[in-house]
Amino acid sequence: xxxxxDILQQLQQTVMDRLNAEPDSSYVASLAHKGxxxxxxxxxxxxxxxxxxxxxxDVDKLVYEVADLWFHTIVLLAQQGSSAQAVISELERRTxxxxxxxxxxxxxx
Numbered sequence: 477x478x479x480x481x482d483i484l485q486q487l488q489q490t491v492m493d494r495l496n497a498e499p500d501s502s503y504v505a506s507l508a509h510k511g512x513x514x515x516x517x518x519x520x521x522x523x524x525x526x527x528x529x530x531x532x533x534d535v536d537k538l539v540y541e542v543a544d545l546w547f548h549t550i551v552l553l554a555q556q557g558s559s560a561q562a563v564i565s566e567l568e569r570r571t572x573x574x575x576x577x578x579x580x581x582x583x584x585x
Contacts (some may be wrong), residue, residue: 484560487547491554508555515555519548 492504499509507514520544529537550560 484550484564488554488560491550495554495575504551507551512555514569515548515552519545519552522548 491504494504496506499506505516522541524543526545529541531580545571553559553563
């Protein structure tokens with residue numbers, strides 16, 4: 477099995493490679509060509525489908541939908557000039573910090 481950070485790095489690189497390609501060459505290129513609103517709509521759709529799968533209690537469907545959500549979120553991050561690695565770094569920063577403490581620190585800045 478491949479390390480999860482390797483998978484995210486590979487996916488991030490694939491998305492970056494396809495982001496500015498010709499729209500008919502890949503799904504990512506097609507979505508990116510449609511612009512931010514299309515990407516946001518897709519993220520919203522996938523988030524809704526994730527919630528619905530969880531409400532239905534179908535764990536396999538939930539995993540499938542979360543994978544779609546993560547994928548489209550990575551497309552969004554790339555389109556905005558960021559990366560999955562930036563999110564991983566933020567999660568690492570938060571590791572060991574109480575969620576209440578972390579939230580309080582954000583609202584006080």
